[in-house]
Amino acid sequence: xxxxxxxxxxxxxxxxxxxxxxxxxxxxxxxxxxxxxxxxxxxxxxxxxxxxxxxxxxxxxxxxxxxxxxxxxxxxxxxxxxxxxxxxxxxxxxxxxxxxxxxxxxxxxxxxxxxxxxxxxxxxxxxxxxxxxxxxxxxxxxxxxxxxxxxxxxxxxxxxxxxxxxxxxxxxxxxxxxxxxxxxxxxxxxxxxxxxxxxxxxxxxxxxxxxxxxxxxxxxxxxxxxxxxxxxxxxxxxxxxxxxxxxxxxxxxxxxxxxxxxxxxxxxxxxxxxxxxxxxxxxxxxxxxxxxxxxxxxxxxxxxxxxxxxxxxxxxxxxxxxxxxxxxxxxxxxxxxxxxxxxxxxxxxxxxxxxxxxxxxxxxxxxxxxxxxxxxxxxxxxxxxxxxxxxxxxxxxxxxxxxxxxxxxxxxxxxxxxxxxxxxxxxxxxxxxxxxxxxxxxxxxxxxxxxxx
Numbered sequence: 001x002x003x004x005x006x007x008x009x010x011x012x013x014x015x016x017x018x019x020x021x022x023x024x025x026x027x028x029x030x031x032x033x034x035x036x037x038x039x040x041x042x043x044x045x046x047x048x049x050x051x052x053x054x055x056x057x058x059x060x061x062x063x064x065x066x067x068x069x070x071x072x073x074x075x076x077x078x079x080x081x082x083x084x085x086x087x088x089x090x091x092x093x094x095x096x097x098x099x100x101x102x103x104x105x106x107x108x109x110x111x112x113x114x115x116x117x118x119x120x121x122x123x124x125x126x127x128x129x130x131x132x133x134x135x136x137x138x139x140x141x142x143x144x145x146x147x148x149x150x151x152x153x154x155x156x157x158x159x160x161x162x163x164x165x166x167x168x169x170x171x172x173x174x175x176x177x178x179x180x181x182x183x184x185x186x187x188x189x190x191x192x193x194x195x196x197x198x199x200x201x202x203x204x205x206x207x208x209x210x211x212x213x214x215x216x217x218x219x220x221x222x223x224x225x226x227x228x229x230x231x232x233x234x235x236x237x238x239x240x241x242x243x244x245x246x247x248x249x250x251x252x253x254x255x256x257x258x259x260x261x262x263x264x265x266x267x268x269x270x271x272x273x274x275x276x277x278x279x280x281x282x283x284x285x286x287x288x289x290x291x292x293x294x295x296x297x298x299x300x301x302x303x304x305x306x307x308x309x310x311x312x313x314x315x316x317x318x319x320x321x322x323x324x325x326x327x328x329x330x331x332x333x334x335x336x337x338x339x340x341x342x343x344x345x346x347x348x349x350x351x352x353x354x355x356x357x358x359x360x361x362x363x364x365x366x367x368x369x370x371x372x373x374x375x376x377x378x379x380x381x382x383x384x385x386x387x388x389x390x391x392x393x394x395x396x397x398x399x400x401x402x403x404x405x406x407x408x409x410x411x412x413x414x415x416x417x418x419x420x421x422x423x424x425x426x427x428x429x430x431x432x433x434x435x436x437x438x439x440x441x442x443x444x445x446x447x448x449x450x451x452x453x
Contacts, residue, residue, distance in 0.1 A: 006054060006433075007025065007026045008024075008025040008026075008053070008056060008430070009025075009038060009053055009054070009055045010024075010058045011056065011057055011058050012057070013058025013059075013062065014061065014063065015033075015384055016062070016063070016364055017062050017363075018360075018361070020058070021033055021035060022035065022037040022058075023058075023384065023390075023392065024037055025390040025392070025430060025433050028390055028432045029390055030385060030389075030390050032386060033384065033386055038053075038055070056394070056428060056438075058394060060398060061394045061395060062360050062396075063393075064360065064384075065380075065381055065382060065391060065392065066096065066097065066099065066368060066380065066430070067097040067099075067344070067367045067368050067393060068100070068101075068368050068371035068372045068375070068377065068380050069097055069099070069100040069315075069317050069341065070101050070161070070268055071244060071268060071270075071316030071317060071318050071319075072088065072092070072317060072341065073088075073102070073103045073105065073318070073319055073320045073321070074088040074089070074102040074119070075088070075106060076119070076122060077107065077108065077118060077119070078106050078108060079106060079107055082322050082323050082326075083321040083410060085102070085122040086126045086128075088102075088319070088341070088410060089126045089128035089129045089131060090128055090410075090442060091319075091342050091409040091410035092128060092129045093129055093431065093437050093442065094341075094342050094409050094426060094429075094442060095341040095342045095343070095344055095345060095426060096345050096395065096437075097341065097429070098130060098429065098430075098431045099130035099132060099372065099375075099380045099391075100130075100132070101132045101133075101375055102132065103163060103165050104141070104163060104164070104165070105141060105164075105166045105167075109136050109139075109140050110133055110152075111138070111139050111148065112148050113157075115133075116133035116152050116155055116157040116159050117133075119157070120133055120156060127447050128446075130377065130380060130431070132157075132159075132161070132377060133152075133157045134161045134162065134165070134190070135147060135148075135152035135153075135159040135161070136162065136163070136164055137163060137178050141164045143164065143168075143169060143170060146181065149181050150181070150184070150185070153182075153187060154185075159187070160187045160375060161188055161242070161375050162178065162188070162189050162190065163189065163190035163191070163192065163244065164192060165190065165192045166192060167192060168191065168192050168194040168196060168226060169191060170195065170196050170226075172229060176236070176237060179233055179237045179239035179241065180237045182240070183237070183240075186376060187240070188241065188242050188266075190243075190244050191230050191241065191243055191244060193223045193230070193246075193251070193292075194222055194223060194292065195222045195223075195225050198219055198222035198225070199218050202216050202217060202222075203217075203289075203332065204216075204217065204218060204278060204281050204293045205217065205218055205220075205278040205294060206218050206220070209278045213281065213282065215281070220247075220248040220249075220250050221250070223246075223251055223292055224250040227254045228254055231263050231265050234264060234265055238264070240266075241263075241264065241266075242265070242267065242374060243255065243265065244268060245268060245292055245316060245318050246268065246269050246306075247273050247299065247303070248292075249298060249299050252305075252311055255306070255311055255312065259311065266370075266374050267312045267314075268313065268316035269307055269314075269316070270315070270316060270340065271315060271340055271347035272290065272338055272340065272416055272417075273292075273294070273295065273299075273300065273303055274300060274303055274304055274348065274351040275300070276294050276416055277294055277296060277297050277300055278293065278294045278295060278296060279297075280294060280416075281293075281294065284331050286327050286328070286335075287327060287338070287414050289334050289336050289337075290318075290320075290416075291336040291337070304351060304355070305357075307352065307358070307366060308352065308357040308358055313370050314366050314371045315344060315348055315366050315371075317340035317341055317344045318337070319338075319410070320336075320338060321339050321410050321412020322335045322337055322412055322414050323411075324413055324414075327413075338414055338415065339408070339410050339412040339413075339414055340415075341410060342410065343417050345393075345395065346401070346423055346424045346425070347417065348366075349397065349423050349424040350422055350423055350424075353397075368380070368381040369381040379432075390430050390432060390433040391430065391431060391432060392428075392429070392430040393428070393429050394427045395424055395426055395427065396425045396427050397423065397424050398423075399424060400421055400423055401422060402420070403415060403421075404418065409442065425440060427439065427440050
């Protein structure tokens with residue numbers, strides 16, 4: 001059971017960017033929704049409100065379901081110099097998230113029931129968001145033999161997403177077997193689409209800029225060839241496939257082709273691939289080094305269009321914090337990866353909402369509803385209706401802020417958006433009725449009594 005969450009009345013927020021209404025939160029759920037609930041209670045036309053009611057002025061704010069990240073690197077266990085479950089989930093709460101899927105490339109790798117249960121327990125102890133461990137597809141991410149998929153699925157962590165992210169499951173036979181195996185418990189394989197032989201020594205996107213800079217190129221076909229193979233494998237075995245961090249126009253077309261044929265494939269795009277291009281690599285600043293690499297403006301526009309029309313299903317941050325010494329070095333030696341949990345909402349607002357490509361209701365779909373469905377997280381991504389879990393984020397869409405990595409909750413300082421002015425600010429985050437964020441700052445975590453909940 002959880003600690004008491006209190007009673008909160010959010011007054012006059014625009015629900016999914018539409019009509020303004022009040023939301024009453026009590027005992028972890030949305031207890032009422034309507035116009036002027038406090039006045040109605042006072043005049044006897046609605047249920048009475050608790051004496052200990054906390055009122056939050058939602059004027060000018062947008063109320064959305066708590067965000068769900070399908071792709072987060074929390075680094076713990078074993079890489080606590082980069083991030084911990086505590087620091088990463090603090091960052092998630094500040095970013096408007098109420099659930100994250102923690103990738104398996106920790107040390108030890110999350111390839112057994114014991115490790116995924118450890119990550120799950122760390123998430124419960126932290127209390128900032130729901131932490132859903134992602135299980136490795138192969139033992140040690142080595143691509144040689146399947147990990148304990150069934151044991152991880154049956155564990156207390158209830159794993160449903162499996163990925164060797166950071167490394168492609170390049171063996172087609174092993175990938176087929178993984179897709180067949182996860183069908184037994186309605187799991188999904190999330191593939192890092194990167195043909196390893198085509199990217200040996202690659203440093204950035206293969207194209208005009210790489211030619212000018214003399215850096216080894218990373219061709220689009222390295223991603224697209226794996227996607228083409230795997231959608232056909234998923235069709236062959238009748239299983240669920242998810243494509244991580246899609247980055248090229250060709251990948252969008254392949255996924256669109258697969259969906260038109262009824263293949264059960266979903267895909268994600270990162271915020272940084274929606275905004276940044278490979279032209280930034282001309283600075284040789286390793287903060288822009290990432291896997292998959294930043295691509296061209298034509299790719300960026302195709303990714304935005306694919307997200308808008310539903311070809312790409314969700315936003316996944318691929319939040320990848322690194323110690324400063326792994327980024328503040330020469331380009332060739334730098335680690336790949338960018339932080340993203342605390343900037344995702346603002347970047348998506350900048351690239352998709354302020355451009356008119358999406359509405360706030362669309363935003364809720366790609367950042368909450370569908371990610372929860374892909375991860376089979378039943379109590380997340382729910383509509384803001386009476387009786388639903390009170391996982392809610394309040395956003396000020398008119399706010400503007402300058403990205404300062406030093407002020408972030410994540411331990412990683414490798415944000416590619418540093419110094420940029422972005423729109424939108426998270427004002428409050430409610431995690432199962434408990435305010436983890438209030439007035440734009442961390443409040444307190446939601447504590448669990450008596451074990452798992």
